[in-house]
Amino acid sequence: MRIVAVLLAVVATVLPAAAADPSPEQLFLAFGLFGTWASDCSASASPANPHVKISQPSPGLILEEDHLGADYAVNRYSVLSAERLSDTRLSVEVLFHPGTEDEERQKLIIVMRDGTRRTVFTQVEGGPVRVKDGIALARGIKTPLLHKCE
Numbered sequence: 001m002r003i004v005a006v007l008l009a010v011v012a013t014v015l016p017a018a019a020a021d022p023s024p025e026q027l028f029l030a031f032g033l034f035g036t037w038a039s040d041c042s043a044s045a046s047p048a049n050p051h052v053k054i055s056q057p058s059p060g061l062i063l064e065e066d067h068l069g070a071d072y073a074v075n076r077y078s079v080l081s082a083e084r085l086s087d088t089r090l091s092v093e094v095l096f097h098p099g100t101e102d103e104e105r106q107k108l109i110i111v112m113r114d115g116t117r118r119t120v121f122t123q124v125e126g127g128p129v130r131v132k133d134g135i136a137l138a139r140g141i142k143t144p145l146l147h148k149c150e
Contacts, residue, residue, distance in 0.1 A: 024062055024082040024092075028054065031090055031112050032148070041149035045069045052146060064094070080105070088112050089120075096124075119143045 028034055037052040038045070045051040045067040053065045062079035078098040083091045092108045109121035111134075120143070122131035130136065134143050 022084070024079050025056060025060070027082045027084055027090060028056075028062060028079075030084075031110075033090075033110075033112075033117070036149040037117060037146035038149055039144045039146060041147065047072070048144070050144060050146075051149075077106075085109065115148060117146050117148075 022030070033054050034056065035054065037054070039049045041051075043049050046069045051067040053067070054062065055065075056062050064077040064079070066075040066077075068075070075096070076098065077094040077096055080093040080095060082093070085091050088111055090110045090112065092110065094106050094108060096102075096104050096106050104127075105125035107121070107123050107125070108119055111118050111120050118134055119131055120134040121129070123129045128137075130138065131143055135141065136143055
């Protein structure tokens with residue numbers, strides 16, 4: 001009987017905590033991430049001015065498409081999970097190029113401030129860090145600061 005009481009107490013403690021965790025959709029809504037983002041919304045997409053579109057085509061499915069211009073393939077991401085790190089930081093687990101042979105799992109950290117967003121961290125699962133402290137390590141340049149387009 002004591003074992004049953006202990007198990008019920010554990011379940012009562014654990015389940016509300018798990019249920020309280022916001023879903024990726026709730027976090028993306030709270031951070032205002034759905035929509036299109038660019039450094040300059042009126043200029044064409046380019047590597048220096050990516051147009052990033054975040055959508056939810058169906059419940060539970062969040063997609064990001066990064067357009068770098070007509071000469072480049074669209075980078076596609078499917079969101080697997082998200083966690084609020086602070087009022088301005090969101091950690092996101094994604095599949096890069098989902099459903100292709102190039103598919104890879106990545107962790108991103110996005111900072112949201114004053115209506116802007118910047119990717120400050122990217123790491124391939126089991127692989128190298130590609131962005132650290134907002135610097136794309138391969139090129140040594142800052143990731144673009146994006147504004148929400150209307």
